[in-house]
Amino acid sequence: MADLNAGSVVAARNAADVVTTKMTARNVNVYYGAKQALKDVSIDVSQENVTAFIGPSGCGKSTFLRCMNRMNDTVASARVEGEIKLDGEDIYKGGMDVVQLRARVGMVFQKPNPFPKSIYDNVAYGPRIHGLAATKADMDAIVEGSLRRAGLWDEAKDRLGESGTAMSGGQQQRLCIARAIAVDPEVILMDEPCSALDPIATAKIEELIDELRGRYAIVIVTHNMQQAARVSQKTAFFHLGTMVEYGDTSMIFTNPSEPRTKDYITGRYG
């Protein structure tokens, strides 16, 4: 009887019982010149869950995240082997349009990086370059919808013409999230989105991530284990370029099966 109860609690924490796999990676190796940054990483990212990548600095988690929308292409010396698929389609194959891929797999960065343009233009930029709005009214609707979904509408609606860089750090990061969701992506990658924010702003972003869950497949890299525990349903632990363990967040944080994971999570690493 006791075990039945325990089982149902775990099920409630991992909201999605039936998951659809959005992205898969198989045997991904990444090299920067001669140095291997990632070794044989294989992972499935589901649509319904928030997936967190944790691990010490330089473990390859950000590298892997940047492989998922080919942001690593901008690094001349980077070489990616293996396959990463988005809805079954290999994103590294020849005919893949990187520009379109990045629209489908959006990204939010560590440091809030709004364009030095107005709040409106920040959000409208993506839809504009992808031609998602036919009229000004369409664009207004996209901007409002994105800001609303990012929980920023009430704070921003009266100052849409002001520069995005004039906002507070937390607002800037939510603006960046609004900018990412304005192009209606399928996956949102977040690279330590709260590392530059105070706890209140962090909590707002975490709440936002929870609200966006399900609508977008979300992958978040974080140094803050508590944050990974709070926002994610699935957690992958990276160490020295390998993915050591991948499983339900509740399991990783109460009963990790790998000693390296346990040592890292309990603060015994190194």
Place this chain on the structure above:
Amino acid sequence: MADQTSHTVKSYDDDIHQLRSLISQMGGLCEAQIIDAIDALTRRDAEAALKVVATDARIDALEGEAEKLAIQIIALRAPMATDLREIVACLKISSVLERIGDYAKNIAKRASALAQAAPIEPMVIVPEMARVVAVMVKDVLDAFVDRDPELALAVCQRDQTVDNFYSSLFRSLLTFMMENPHHITPSTHLLFIAKNLERIGDHATNVAEMVHYSATGHLISERPRGDDTAFATSAAA
């Protein structure tokens, strides 16, 4: 599970160590309390029994301290995985030990009452039962100190012996009381003492389960089932 490498933050280790030693201290006290209470009972020593009653306050104080420290560690260190399991286990074990202490105190109270009454025959089983229970408490604390899930499992299995003691004592006391109504008062006291010992045994089992979960991350009840499924899959393959 002897792989407890130290934390990067040394004082974290100190905190956990302090908490564990508090629990060990409580456990040692409980064990001594059980033995002393039964001792007072067999020797019909009302004074010794009262001493046991007085000592219980120390266990209560230690529990308060352990609880405070555990909460402080949770708040300040945000423990995870093994640490979290261990600290939660400590928190729970401390309250269980406090209960065990209460039972020992209760036994001592009844011992002082029984000292005034005439000795009755089934008395002789109680020290034997108490010995088994005291060993269970001792072993489960050893298992806690060594983080030894096997020993904890062994303690769980020993609970049946205590239950058997209790049933037989229950039956003999029942017949004893039916024989002579004058025996009812001491027999009832003795029955409660036996019940207390049985409860202590149950609590020791609980502690063993916590120690096991803390050390392995699996509940004891999960384990056989897990093994079953493992067999089933290997058989299917």
Place this chain on the structure above:
Amino acid sequence: MASMSASRPATETLASKAPTDWSGPAMTARIKGRYRSEFVFKYAGLAALVVAALFLVFLLFTIVRDGASGFRSTDVKVTVTYDPTILGIDQAAAKGPGGKQLIEQGNFQGLLTTADTGLGVGTNVVSEGAWLVLREAVIADPSLLGKTATLWVPTRSNFDLLAKGKFDLDAADEARGVNDADIAAYRQLESRGLLKTGFNWTFLTSADSTTPELAGIWGAAKGSLLTLLVTLVLSFPVGIFAAIYLEEFAPKNRWTDMVEVSINNLAAVPSIIFGLLGLAVFLNFLNMPRSAPIVGGLTLALMTFPVIVIAGRVAIKAVPPSIRDAALGVGASPVQVVFQHVLPLALPGILTGTIIGMARALGETAPLLLIGMRAFVTEIPSGLSNPATALPVQVFLWSDDVARGFVEKTSAAIIVLLIFLMLMNSVAIYLRNRFERRW
């Protein structure tokens, strides 16, 4: 130090050490020494600044002192009778069609000589080129023919200089540079009130001349402007595109490294080499017109280009990578990233670099000398292929001239050049502040 190498951990060593005595004599002496060296460096820096400022003040002072009078000129009042017979113009024909051409061919020099003699001071007072003033008057109003009028015309350089007190009249004859007749004539005219000194519009509006009182800076200034226009039009886009390509698109390999090193070296090449290059390629090989702003502009563009590339690359590099990431992250193509994000942010830096490069080009003399822009040009250039000279070359030419009157012209030309440079730098600062954005 020996204790550090012991096997004991450093923290223990630190703990067992005696606490540092922060108020002990050794520490006090150290602190005193630190304050002393700070004091010395602070005031050494200040002294250097003062010396530099003195140099600058000295430079500006001498130039302004010598050059200020170059902006003033002395006129003499003459009475002129526009006698058609001296002019050789038929009064009736001048009023008809084609009269202007007829007037232009008139003998105004003769008229002026008559007027000059009319002053009756026994020497030539009026400038040789002053007849132009008379002609302009008649062209403006043909009805003047046959009438008598008084008007102010420029004096000869010597009278101008006498009026400004540039001669040391107490010196010996051969040393003072002006003869007794001139001095006597000057004194006489002065007492008759026929001389006046005013602002020298001629200097600002005309081109070079052999006579100092008629020489102007506008020809050279316009030559410089035309040259810089060519330089800007050529080197700015080419420089920016080269910078963008090298920074944003070029693969990092040996070829691009070589290009990079070459461009950096190009910026350090002495300008006269560019002049030789211009002479060899543009004049001798391509047969382009000598002394023309277009050739000067091409040559200076070669020289300015590496400066713009370097400034552009630095400015592009200074754009935070996070902006690039942000744009790429929403699916912008590399070209969109460059033109919609990087370039607007880098523009103030690029513009500043460009203007400083242009200012350097404006002050450049050596390459222009080699491609013939040192010619004596009396016409104000009206096109890119007209013969022209440039401001610094004009300074160079005038400083070389033997005529006494050119001394102040040289300084005045330097003032004009400096004003141009200051204007350009102001524009650079304005642009930087205007477009600079914070992120």
